[in-house]
Amino acid sequence: MVEEDFGPISSLLYAWVTSFGFMRSFHQFIVSQMSCSSGPILDVGMGPGVVPIRFLERNRSSWAIGLDPSVSMLKIAQKRGARSGVYDRLEAVRGTSTHLPCRSSSLGTIIASLSFHHWGRRRESLQEVRRVLRPGGRFYVYEFHPSVAGGLLGILARSHTMDGSTFVRSSVGSGFVRAETLKVGRYFVGILVK
Template sequence: MSKTVTPYQNQATKKEQVADMFNNISKTYDFLNHFMSLGIDIIWRKKAINELKQDKPKLILDVATGTGDFAFEALKMLKPEKIIGVDISAGMLSIADQKIKKRALGAQFEVKLGDSEKLPFEDNQFDAVTVAYGVRNFENLEKGLTDIQRVLKPGGKAVVLEFSKPKGFPVKQLYNFYFNYVTPGIGKLFSKDARAYTYLPESVAAFPDGEAFRTIMNKAGFRDTKVRPLMFGICSIYTGVK
């Protein structure tokens, strides 16, 4: 088991530190996300949401919903009856709330404060669960995935979008340079919390991606699990059925 990577080197749990970090960077998060991924994150999100097109889910849970970008895109593409977004950062959720009000989508999208490892929902409740760029911040990955599996209806699908580590030359080298040097530099410039953007490459490096993640999904009770690497493996989409 790799050591737990945390945003700050203090005594708080990873969960508390992640909540603090996202509260600190919530105001610049959207801008930096699109800027640092050169806007490609928008294309990746659409590909992940497309995995649910045939399932036509009516009720979707978006875990680690953040400022709600993934859920807004899912509303547009899948037209479910409702999406509930859950996150441990009140700062991020207040921005999601502002966006919901501005777009007058309160009836279709609501957000609530909650822990990914103790989701505040009944068993067998959701047709689909999505997590975009959130699983690597879970304190206990298997516990979080097991809880996602619990709240899914039988036959429901989980879709996880997460950064992974490209293996081939020269993408691997370029990616490492960009993530380890450019990203923290941009983060320092635009965000009051420079540590958040050095945590990003560290958390990706420590994350069990590819087949290792699929194995954890299987352990958490998912079946028909699949891995789909995007853009030379910079990012991956994982799917599993309850």
């Protein structure tokens, strides 16, 4: 599996879905977890940019890098950033998890929200995440928990789920000093500490 590259139509559809209440709640949850993070942050697979934009709205002195393989998603994120007044603090970059556009040991926080399940070369990607994190830095993975079932959320989230054992298996041998997993309501959170 390679990382998903959304085209123009699927990008617009995905951006539209992010306006649904359950997605707004999910993004608010992520940003509340990040509120203690001082920037810059890197969002790997940022999609339409909701998470870094919300983070920047709450943290006026920070900046963020949003990475996505889809040019269409990057354009949507840039437009949303301009509308939100954070355009000058959001660097939207085309790329994948295997080649992060950052210096070694340069970031304290890297996130992947609803993108980690797309990473086809997780071991290589996690080595790259580790390279970019400062000592003590954290990598946060946010996905829906597999227990989400039924209704529209269950249908949409079915391919965007992860549990603790899958996450831990993915991180074995990646060189992080600690792996943590949490289930918070319908959300799965994985944390790797360098």
